[in-house]
Amino acid sequence: MKCSRCSREAVYFQRHSGRHLCRKHFVEDFIRRVKRNIRKYRMITRNERIAIAMSGGKDSVVLAHVLKSLYGDRRDIELVAITVDEGIANYRPPTVETAKEVCRELDIEHHIVSFRDEIGLELDEMVEKGERNACAYCGVFRKYLLNRTARELGANKLATGHNLDDETQTILLNFLQSDVERLARLIPSRVQEGLVLRIKPLREIYEKEVVLYALLHNLPVSLDECPYSRTPVRAVVRDFLYDFENRYPGRKFSVLRSFETLIPCLREMYPQIDLRRCEVCGEPTPKRVCQACELKAELGLLGPEVSEGNDTDQA
Template sequence: MKCQRCNKSAVVFQKYSNAHLCRVHFIDDVERKIKRDIRKLRMVEKNDRIAVALSGGKDSVALLYVLHKIFKNRPDIELLAITIDEGIKGYREHTLSHAVKLTGELGIPHTIKTFEEGFGTTLDELTKRKEHAACTLCGVLRKNLLNKAARELGADKLAIGHNLDDEAQTILMNYLRGDMDRLKRMLPGVIQPGLVMRIKPLRSIPEKEVALYGFLNDLPVSTDECPYAGEALRNEIREMVNNYEVKHPGTKYSLLGGFDVLAPALRPPDTKIVQCRLCGEPGSEAVCKTCRLLGRG
């Protein structure tokens, strides 16, 4: 098939837009959407120091690459990368090497934090206790370390590689649970004491397009799946959303768009942020979830 914009050979067909795009126009389309969201949601402002959560997977690698491409000529914008090594044997070593390679090529400062260093244990060791699901442990502890590292590095924003699929799944999961508190935490631009503001520049890019963007730009992308991924409830939601997307192209964009329409009614978040009495990190209760999961106190 031919690209509808220049008549060259197409590399992708976007069912949701009914568009065939060549390499150049596909890359332009991805970057246009990212720039639009950054501008519309004021994700990046003058003199921002942005920490990028860099796991070494396809999403975070593409995120760091595109942010560097967009802001490399802006002397007032500083990028740095943070990688969290959870201690997943046979998995994290590979993605970590991709992270190190990319930051070296782009000349971006790179900080690596480990569960061992932060919590005195690894995810592999924690899962042996069988007290909590691996994904629950990983999600909470990784967020804790990322926020702490970003704060210590003086970052104004923490960029994470959540793509359209991630956002649509999370929105639907919270709708089904009736979890308004978690929905409110997803709102763009939320400022809470002790928490570095999160931004999601890839929120409008489908997962497959993020992977294709990385491939077309020769990025060191890992497609390895975490060995604990099969335990996540999200897998059921992912399958549901993907099935609807096949039958009704644009479903994922509809979920995100609907949430954005509701966003003004959800402001401001009413979750009170307090300092954990055990570790001093921000949380919603006197003892934060990290300390509870680790059995502290």
């Protein structure tokens, strides 16, 4: 099949636009959509130091490659990558190696922080010791370390590799579980002291396009899944969206657009809370003690008194 825009062989059929695209026009379209998304939310403007959350998985690897190709020549924009090693045996070590290799090849300053050194236990040990599931510890501590490390490195933005599939799954999941407050947390937030603004440059790119971009650029694509990833509800939503998109191409964009239309209402319903400093660690939090310190206390890594007297349960 020929490309719809030139006479080369197509490498991709873009169902939502009905076009066949060759390598050149696929990459051009990919980059154009990333740039449009960055502009729409003013994710990256001038004089920025951007920390890339670099797990070593395909999304973060592609994100680093795209940001390097877009901003590598800009003197006023610096890129730095942060890898959080949670301590998941057999799963995390290879992706940490991938992250190192990619950063070396792209010439991006790279920092690795681990749960073991920064929190006091590896994730595998937390799961054995604590009562919660792995993702509950992992999500809180990873977010905590990414924000703290990005800020300590002087970054003013923290870029994550969430793609269109991730975003639409989260939006729909929150609707289906009637968790509108959690839905409101997807709204781009305003600047607050101590909090590095998160940006998602790939949020309008399908996951399969991320994979194809990686393959076309010879970037590593790991298909390994985290051994703790058991989220049946999300898997059902993912499969539903996949099927729906297959029958009616472009519907993932419709989900995203509907969410964007609701943003002004959500902002009014859930205004952003002014953050204060955690009394234990000093990190920004809406509560007296941050969630990371609460979990540390639960795991016996801090005195138990820190979890007492928190006056709000908002995360």
